[in-house]
Amino acid sequence: MTGGGDLRGVFEFRRKTDGNDGFGGIIPGAGPVTTIFTTSGRIEVRSGDEMVLNNVPRGVSTVEITIRQQPATKAVNTTWSIRDKRSGRSYNVKMMKPDKKGAFITFTAEGGTP
Template identity: 35%
Template sequence: MPKPTGGKLIERVAFDLKGTAQDGAGGTTTAFTEQFQCRAGYIHLRGGEGVQAARLQGQHPQVIQVRSSLLTRGVTTDWRIRDVRSGAVFNIRDITPGLDRLFIDFLCQKGVAV
């Protein structure tokens, strides 16, 4: 993966954790709540058959890179990433810390229900 510099982290994303919330009728429902926001860079995947097949199904796999921090290191695949500007939601499929420990790569997929 190419390493972005601070100038390439031009997107703003929010990390949401699934929890429970009141449904207004005395019960509870499952809902995502925002935990924190940070800058990110998107790397769109172009290659292999799996990527092409996913695109044909309306799914968009891509890597979202963020700086490594105490908050971002605590994220698991149970979370989701949301683009703050567009509202697009990405399900986290895999998490790969960078070898230099400066960045974390989140392999995500847009267009798939959780």
């Protein structure tokens, strides 16, 4: 069970903004990555694995990041990333799971992916 005192980490929730195609058109998700909101939370490493991409081994870790439920979290989906401000590591959001009371939300995310 997560309590408010467990949320000691600081996390940035980021997504790519819309980009311009050079002719006045807008391309969704083609712009730079921008921090949408920052909040405190807790991170737990769930598993670690190694994947091989183009004959180069890469370490992949699955983590769970728990934060307080807030209006900004309703927009978060699997195109977003979460950056741990203390370590500088970024994680790609894979799944969202709110708790039964609606007080906290847990994001399953993957780090170390290209």
